[in-house]
Amino acid sequence: METTTIKNSDIIIGQKPEGIEGAGFFATSLDKVVGMARKNSIWPLPFATSCCGIEFMATMGSHYDLARFGAERLSFSPRQADLLMVMGTIAKKMGPILRQVYEQMAEPRWVLSVGACASSGGIFDTYSVLQGIDRIIPVDVYVPGCPPRPEQIIDGILKIQHLVQTESLRRRDSPEYKAMLNQYGIE
């Protein structure tokens, strides 16, 4: 992708999508613009349950700053969030609540599973821990680690951003997506 730079310097301001440029206009396809806008303004919902939540707090802090990727406004209300970040162990008691939060989110929505416990149950192979949140909700990106370093969490966010940018505008209405949601029993 071409990049736009400030004159006489090599600082990259943004990545320009392919399109036709002229004096005072820039023509490109709608999904590229929408993808670019969505990717740089994701509103995450931090569903922090345990130790990975503390690493998330460190990621939001000023040293590793997640806000520079556009995720400045953390939303704790699922109705206003785009990205559900599940960080920490999900016990079977918590499962229905996670499911309810996921169902309250509006499309398009993405799910990032941070940490080993959310991805697969982690070190807790016990009777009370859900062995991975993908048993109850569909997950887009998994970030392994126990807990993952803030750089890994940011890497996960960057992969989500890539998914957001390259997603087709019709994906959420397509029959494959609906079939996948039906597998989980989500309407």
Place this chain on the structure above:
Amino acid sequence: MEETVTEEKIVAVIRENFPSEVISVESPYGFLTVNLKAGKIIDIIKFLYDKEKYQYLTTICGIHYPESKTIQVMYQLHKLTENKRIRLKIALPEEKPSVPTLTNVFPAANWMERETYDFFGVIFEGHPNLIRILNVEDMIIFPMRKEYPLEDQTREDKNNDMFGR
């Protein structure tokens, strides 16, 4: 030497006021442990609270011994003014473990007893709200008993030959 004299002193006081309730006394690693009969345990603890000033409840926990078919309940008390600790253990039968509640003496025992009920099935009579606290409410087994496995047996992605040694 002085230590054992004062420690034995509290056991002597218990024996004096509650004859034939003490089964045995030992001090593993310097911690006075008294095994008692389960009948008058609450009266003994109330006595220790009022007269001997053991007014801090450190913890309550359950221990399951399947060979002798008992579930022991362990109470640990602490006398903060003189820094003396004591551990009281009672043994209850496995089929119907039941003992009166300690919440009238120590409000802190409320959740500790619920946890012991949740894990071992010990019924604390007179408890204001004896329901499960940590596990899901509709669980029917008492998971910390030795006969139940650690892992959820219905999981299909982990192989019991590799995991679950």
Place this chain on the structure above:
Amino acid sequence: MADNYNTSLLSDIPEKEEKQYSYLNLGPTHPATHGIFQNVLKMDGEIIMDAVPTIGYIHRAFEKLAERRPFYQITTITDRMNYCSSPINNFGWHMTVEKLLKIEIPKRVQYLRVIIMELARISDHIICNTIIGQDVGATTGFLYLFQYRERIYEIYEEICGARLTTNMGRVGGLERNFTDKTWEKLDGFLKDFPPAFEEFSALLERNRIFMDRTINCGPISAERALAYSFSGPNLRAAGVDYDVRVMNPYSSYEEFDFIVPIGTQGDTYDRFMVRQKEMWESVSIIKQAIEKIKKEPSHIYRADAPEYVLPPKEEVYNNMEALIYQFKNIMGETDIPKGEVYHAVEGGNGELGFYLISDGGRTPYRLHFRRPCFIFYQAYPEMIKGRMLSDAIITMSSMNVIAGELDS
């Protein structure tokens, strides 16, 4: 759950007024609860009449998991209990096992442990106090002091390689000696943290708005606190000076000179101030420990008990005896004594106790964690009755309830 509509209000002149209470679910997922536990509040407008807490949303069955693991593998689960100050949990567990196995720990190792435990305490109290600030509305302190938590994490990385869930140390000592880089980073931290902490204190401690918000908010008297078996900063804020480091000293704490700050009313402001003062005391203890370490021979970092303490890897690869001991230790062929032992350490939240029953096998027969958060959270409904909702939020964050410790 709501009451039936009172039909007397439909008449022209109401004969008596009936109060209608509303029920608010301060649910498991809530930005202000810092962990997942639920409270159903019965409210009369903005005033709270009653509260019913529900916990267990992160129950991971630590006590059952511990019955399956050998002693050195249990360290990884202890550090997921109070994950804000994991080294304290790790060392508490190691000290319990050392008590069972009757291993004598050299002085230098004890001083090193004290340094790490006090750093962990500072790290835990930073989270608690900055989050109290954030809940009241002052986010600056959180962003500012978290930079110093990153410095503490860098010190942990030099010692054990991990940031948060440290799995630090081994039964009998530490896994490696402190490197020069560690001492350098520690000195840098001790130089840079006090001025920054002074700035944070100046921001909140005598701030009119903060004091108005937090004084008399969620108080508890000393008698009720003792009845509910409080411990740690929450109990000291109520006026009782019970600190496990002073009452049952472990790891050479009796040689250190520090004060134990106590409060008067047990309200949020007292809890905040007790933690502030404790952080200053921790800095002083670390400085004293560094002075004491200079007098000890600098190569010691483990105890000399080869049956139980893993030998260093260089010796394992070169020396036959060390190889045999390594094998016996890992495979569980050493003789573990039978017995029951209880050891308590002063965790970030209070008396963290480990009750271990061993039957001679390589895994414990029963391991019970005496978790301070679980015990003092019972008093929460009593502390917020008659207060407003926003006071309830600050009371919860000032008690420093950590979900991992609440639900084992």
